[in-house]
Amino acid sequence: MSVINWGEVYYTVWRKRGLQAAETVLQQITELRVQVVNADPELTKLAATFHAKYKLPYADCFAAALAQQRRATLATGDSDFARVEKQVKVLWTTEQ
Template sequence: MVYVLDAHGLLVFLENEPGSKKVESLFVDASSRDSPLLLSSVNFGEIYYIILRECGKEKAEAVEKVIHSLPIEIVTTDINLAREAAFLKAHFKMSYADCFAAALAKMHGAQVITGDPEFKAVEKEIKIFWV
């Protein structure tokens, strides 16, 4: 199974919130299968700005290093991903950044790892791994 991290799902892990063990087990599995979890560059930016705003630049840079040490592939946004995210934004009540995670999952036939209730809007479109 292919998994896509939403910002919420990765922040749950990084901040050791309830559900972090579920995400950790997916990282362990990804490492053993040599199959990284996917994270859109937009969602990386979302995580970075949240940490930057709440904790400062030093912490944001430290979190970036942690992200790069995990079995995560950051997927840059191309025209196809942007178009799919725009389609989802036009049809579902979700934040634009969340639409990139959903679009990436849809394009890869993947499950989105999240605890964000906004994703209930697209449960019929994509599979969700709730944390």
């Protein structure tokens, strides 16, 4: 998980369910041993490329870029990622 998406999870949960819930979610991410990857210039450039080419929301571009960079599967329920299914392997967590 990119640090950008990690931050997005934190602020989204905080906004919807409060600070304590956001802290709990970050603890759960840590317990699941999810690797949080910093946004270095290479990843950021690739994310910017996704943004320019496919018009994904900017934070989503970091998830797509990291998946492509690591040749990993991106698990999501966000239909925006349908735009990049040819560039990134997507595992849909909800029906499309």
